[in-house]
Amino acid sequence: MSSSADLEKAAAAIREAEALLIGAGAGMGVDSGLPDFRGNEGFWKAYPPFAERGLSFVDLASPEWFEADPPLAWGFYGHRLGLYRSTEPHDGFELLVRWSTRMAHGSFVFTSNVDGQFQRAGFPPDRVVECHGSIHHLQCSVPCSEAIWENDDSVSVDERTFRADPPLPACPDCGGVARPNILMFGDGGWLPHRTHRQLRALESWLSPLQGRRVAVVELGAGRSVPTVRFKCEGTASLLDAPLIRINPREPQGPTGTLSFAEGALAVLRRLDALLD
Numbered sequence: 001m002s003s004s005a006d007l008e009k010a011a012a013a014i015r016e017a018e019a020l021l022i023g024a025g026a027g028m029g030v031d032s033g034l035p036d037f038r039g040n041e042g043f044w045k046a047y048p049p050f051a052e053r054g055l056s057f058v059d060l061a062s063p064e065w066f067e068a069d070p071p072l073a074w075g076f077y078g079h080r081l082g083l084y085r086s087t088e089p090h091d092g093f094e095l096l097v098r099w100s101t102r103m104a105h106g107s108f109v110f111t112s113n114v115d116g117q118f119q120r121a122g123f124p125p126d127r128v129v130e131c132h133g134s135i136h137h138l139q140c141s142v143p144c145s146e147a148i149w150e151n152d153d154s155v156s157v158d159e160r161t162f163r164a165d166p167p168l169p170a171c172p173d174c175g176g177v178a179r180p181n182i183l184m185f186g187d188g189g190w191l192p193h194r195t196h197r198q199l200r201a202l203e204s205w206l207s208p209l210q211g212r213r214v215a216v217v218e219l220g221a222g223r224s225v226p227t228v229r230f231k232c233e234g235t236a237s238l239l240d241a242p243l244i245r246i247n248p249r250e251p252q253g254p255t256g257t258l259s260f261a262e263g264a265l266a267v268l269r270r271l272d273a274l275l276d
Contacts, residue, residue, distance in 0.1 A: 007267075010258045011274035013242040017215035019105035021206075022096055023232040025112050027220020027247060031090040031265035032117065034083065047076075049162045061184045066141040070177045074164035077180050078155030081135050084115040092268040093121030096217070099275070105212065108205050112221065112228050114182050127205070129198040131227050133182040139191045140171035141179040147172075148181050148194050206235065214241040219264040223250050 014020070030036055035046040037057050044051030050060060065073035100107035100123075109118045109128040114135045119125050138151045149172070156165040169178040183190045216236045221228035229245075233254055236243040244258045245251055246267045251259035260267045 006258050006260070007270055007274060010242070010244045010260075011271050013215045013244065013258075014099060014217070014271065015275055016213050018103055018212045019205075019209050019214045020096075020100055020103055020107040021214065021216045021232065021235055021241075022107055022109045022118075023111070023216065023218035023221055023228045024109065024118070025219070025221030025225075025228045027222065027249075028092075028111070028264050029087075029113060029115060029117060030220065031092060031263055032087050034087055034115070047079075047162055049160070050076075058185050061182075063141065063179065063184050063187050063189050066177050066179045070168055071163045071166075073177075073179070074155055074168050075157050075162040077135065077182075078157045078164045079162060080115075081151070081155060081180075082157065084117070084135060087115075087117070089117045089121040090265050092219075092265040093117065093123075095268050095272045097122045099272075105205070105209060108202050110202065110228060110231050112225060114180070126201060129195065129202050131183075131195060131199075131231075133180065133190065133192075133195055135180045135182060137181040137194065138169055138178045139181045140174060141177045141189065142171070142174065143189055143191060144171060144174040144176065146191055146193065148191055151180070153178075206239075209239060212239075214239045215244065216241050217244045217246070219246045219268075221247065229253075 026037065035042065037043045040056050043057045060076045107127065109123055111118060111130060112132050114130060114133055116134060116136045118128050136151045137148050139148050153169040155169065158165065170176065171178050181191060181194060216232050218228065218232040223229065232243060242258060243253055245253045246260045246262065246264050248262055251261040253259055
């Protein structure tokens, strides 16, 4: 349980802020009921057929499967697509939206999540950076061009085998297998320009905030893929802003970090009570 003094400090930083940078990793989705893929055991509990074959999350999150075994690749990503489309963002997202509307410069989200939950919760799409891409956008798996398009496909997945049924999403240009516009492990074919455009928008938002009161709230971002942690730490240092890190397993941060070793929703609710 976090100390009341640190909660008060964090609430004061948010209350006084003119802008809010929100960083989020996979832990942000746990309170919405999304599975925790931390470690093989958690992943295999969600996907038993992959446990039988000894395939880990890292093994499956590879672009090679779209060439070697497209039904397997789309079984994995198609199931996740259906899960994300059917999951309602938890109340913590709504609290962050409400805090943002009170601030003169609003907020910006920097997330490693590919699930689109922030946009679904009401954050403007032009105020979100998806640094690892999005499952709701597709590209050619070759790729035959630089095209990225919205994912309107429905993928039918056999729940016993986690293999996708045909037809699979296809590239409109070459007719080959399409893939999510997600940065996978060992991925030399990911098209990054959509994410790069988002990053430029974030930098344009940050540039005039030097000397302003900014708060950085980071939720569920771990060390195993530290992209979000680095961005939040770097921005807090650059803008001399307080860093509020909410992470039940890895809450530690640089000197001065307000650390909360709990889940995102619980801490956001307590902070919101203090703000009100």
